[in-house]
Amino acid sequence: MIQINDLSKIYNGGGQEVMALKEVNLTVNQGEIFGIIGLSGAGKSTLIRCINMLEEPTTGNILINGQDVTLMNKQELRRLRQKIGMIFQHFNLLSSRTVFDNVMFPLEIAGVPEKKARQKVGELLELVGLSDKARVYPEQLSGGQKQRVGIARALANEPVLLLSDEATSALDPQTTRSILKLLKDINYQLGLTILLITHDMNVIKDACDRVAVIDNSRIVEVGDVLSIFSNPGTPTSRSFINTIINKEIPEEILHRSIVDNGSIVSRLLRVSFIGASAGEPLMSTMLQKYNVKANILYGNIDRVKDTPFGNLTLELIGTLELINQAMDFLRENGLEIEVLEND
Amino acid sequence: MIEAITAIDINTFLNSSLGENAWIPGAVLFATWETIYMVFISTAVSYIVGLPLALILVTTEKGHILENQRINDVLGAIVNAFRSIPFIILLILLIPLTRIIVGTSIGTVASIVPLSIAAIPFVARLVETSIKEIDWGLIEAALSMGANAWQIIRKVLIPEAVPSIVLGVAITAINLVGYSAMAGILGGGGLGTLAYYHGYMRYQTGVMWITVIVLLILVQLIQVLGTRWSNQVVSKRR
Ligand SMILES: Nc1ncnc2c1ncn2[C@@H]1O[C@H](COP(=O)(O)OP(=O)(O)OP(=O)(O)O)[C@@H](O)[C@H]1O
Numbered sequence: 141m142i143q144i145n146d147l148s149k150i151y152n153g154g155g156q157e158v159m160a161l162k163e164v165n166l167t168v169n170q171g172e173i174f175g176i177i178g179l180s181g182a183g184k185s186t187l188i189r190c191i192n193m194l195e196e197p198t199t200g201n202i203l204i205n206g207q208d209v210t211l212m213n214k215q216e217l218r219r220l221r222q223k224i225g226m227i228f229q230h231f232n233l234l235s236s237r238t239v240f241d242n243v244m245f246p247l248e249i250a251g252v253p254e255k256k257a258r259q260k261v262g263e264l265l266e267l268v269g270l271s272d273k274a275r276v277y278p279e280q281l282s283g284g285q286k287q288r289v290g291i292a293r294a295l296a297n298e299p300v301l302l303l304s305d306e307a308t309s310a311l312d313p314q315t316t317r318s319i320l321k322l323l324k325d326i327n328y329q330l331g332l333t334i335l336l337i338t339h340d341m342n343v344i345k346d347a348c349d350r351v352a353v354i355d356n357s358r359i360v361e362v363g364d365v366l367s368i369f370s371n372p373g374t375p376t377s378r379s380f381i382n383t384i385i386n387k388e389i390p391e392e393i394l395h396r397s398i399v400d401n402g403s404i405v406s407r408l409l410r411v412s413f414i415g416a417s418a419g420e421p422l423m424s425t426m427l428q429k430y431n432v433k434a435n436i437l438y439g440n441i442d443r444v445k446d447t448p449f450g451n452l453t454l455e456l457i458g459t460l461e462l463i464n465q466a467m468d469f470l471r472e473n474g475l476e477i478e479v480l481e482n483d
Numbered sequence: 484m485i486e487a488i489t490a491i492d493i494n495t496f497l498n499s500s501l502g503e504n505a506w507i508p509g510a511v512l513f514a515t516w517e518t519i520y521m522v523f524i525s526t527a528v529s530y531i532v533g534l535p536l537a538l539i540l541v542t543t544e545k546g547h548i549l550e551n552q553r554i555n556d557v558l559g560a561i562v563n564a565f566r567s568i569p570f571i572i573l574l575i576l577l578i579p580l581t582r583i584i585v586g587t588s589i590g591t592v593a594s595i596v597p598l599s600i601a602a603i604p605f606v607a608r609l610v611e612t613s614i615k616e617i618d619w620g621l622i623e624a625a626l627s628m629g630a631n632a633w634q635i636i637r638k639v640l641i642p643e644a645v646p647s648i649v650l651g652v653a654i655t656a657i658n659l660v661g662y663s664a665m666a667g668i669l670g671g672g673g674l675g676t677l678a679y680y681h682g683y684m685r686y687q688t689g690v691m692w693i694t695v696i697v698l699l700i701l702v703q704l705i706q707v708l709g710t711r712w713s714n715q716v717v718s719k720r721r
């Protein structure tokens with residue numbers, strides 16, 4: 141669908157060169173929701189804006205369905221852009237037009253006959269659940285509603301690709317979820333390829349099939365969301381995952397008195413698990429198999445694309461040997477274990 | 484109606500109606516009408532020319548939809564040059580041109596020429612500012628949909644700038660009231676002529692004060708109407 145080859149972008153502002161993208165290679169498949177995550181200034185917006193040539197790449201090329209967009213003339217580019225929807229962090233709706241006319245806007249640009257266009261707008265407002273707001277001006281809408289208008293507008297010319305530049309960054313978590321759900325529904329119903337950029341790992345977790353991590357103008361990691369969550373390959377990815385896993389352990393747990401009764405000791409562990417193992421009764425198997433006691437102190441379970449992942453903080457009590465065996469057992473079953481200081 | 488007014492030679496009119504026993508209210512009314520007429524027409528002309536100039540000034544800027552450094556530089560320089568000439572000097576400089584266009588340099592119709600020419604660069608800058616207030620994101624959204632420059636101008640730049648442009652119309656008209664009084668001193672007609680020839684030259688201080696009051700009311704009225712108009716546009720969108 142999208143193939144990006146050796147893409148670099150250098151901004152030349154005021155005699156100073158800024159390397160915004162460096163040798164980016166990326167492939168986005170037809171029908172997937174592909175996320176790009178990175179910190180502020182990493183080059184996310186630059187990358188997404190190169191795809192519809194709002195920003196001209198310095199070197200490299202971008203193929204969309206086999207066509208190199210960097211070689212297109214102005215008119216070809218305009219026609220291409222009509223087939224690529226884009227949604228924005230600040231919605232960018234026209235205050236001079238009603239909701240209906242905002243969605244009508246791209247159809248006017250594409251020269252769609254009015255009658256057909258009006259019918260299309262009606263359908264789109266239905267799709268995003270705003271039929272009752274057709275006659276209202278954007279100023280009267282909430283952020284979530286504005287983004288729904290933005291989405292309807294982006295879909296008006298039946299695009300082959302939807303680009304989303306931080307579309308949920310100005311919204312609260314609940315509205316973010318509802319917008320992401322809408323995007324997933326659209327992806328599912330229309331088979332539309334969606335490329336979205338974000339700095340919020342929750343967005344990746346909730347909506348994306350695959351993700352690229354961009355750091356300092358380079359793509360440092362690409363993979364499907366679940367495997368990146370289970371096995372982040374770079375410190376950047378790890379720190380993004382950490383932003384959404386609540387690893388904080390309450391003070392009183394960390395400072396509880398340690399059992400130290402001759403050969404019986406206790407160990408405070410954090411067990412991280414992902415995917416199917418979270419659903420398997422590993423814990424109870426371990427307890428049956430080894431003569432240790434376990435106190436579950438704290439837990440945090442989340443889902444990536446319907447697959448649970450998370451961590452448990454637990455205290456194992458038993459002989460040092462048995463505790464170590466139990467820990468090895470968990471490790472063998474693919475869990476990541478971390479022994480926490482309990483001083 | 485326009486012809487009826489221009490047919491009256493201003494000096495003949497003043498001499499006959501504002502002689503020793505002139506009927507002052509009639510003269511004031513007539514002069515007020517002349518001022519309104521001059522301001523109205525020259526505001527209209529200055530927007531007809533100034534608005535496109537503003538659009539060119541904005542869109543030919545670096546990074547904008549019709550980027551063209553050369554046109555932008557040249558037009559900007561011309562606009563600045565005209566804006567730097569004091570109106571009273573422009574009035575005198577334009578006398579030959581006014582004669583060519585109107586046939587005379589005296590009277591209300593003749594005044595419209597320098598008034599419009601003085602207001603055009605002012606309007607160009609004023610509207611330029613209004614258009615630049617528009618969030619670049621809107622232009623970018625239109626570009627991302629494949630809009631061409633003309634579509635962006637027509638469907639984004641102008642409609643989005645309307646509330647601000649309307650406020651500018653009031654500012655322009657108010658400025659032109661002041662300018663028209665200056666033109667009046669050089670025989671341009673309207674309240675300026677009335678105040679100068681009668682209030683000043685003939686020591687009719689009463690006439691002077693009446694024109695001041697009328698001007699005051701006129702300016703207030705324009706501002707109120709302009710603000711109301713702009714609010715109307717904005718509140719429709721809320
Ligand atoms: N028009 C421009 N001219 C010069 N430098 C630019 C321009 N746009 C972006 N940059 C620079 O390029 C780098 C990448 O910017 P970009 O907007 O792509 O980052 P981002 O990942 O989208 O960040 P954010 O999360 O803050 O939106 C930054 O260092 C930025 O300052």
Ligand SMILES: [Mg+2]
Nearest residue numbers: 184185186306
């Ligand atoms: Mg950005």
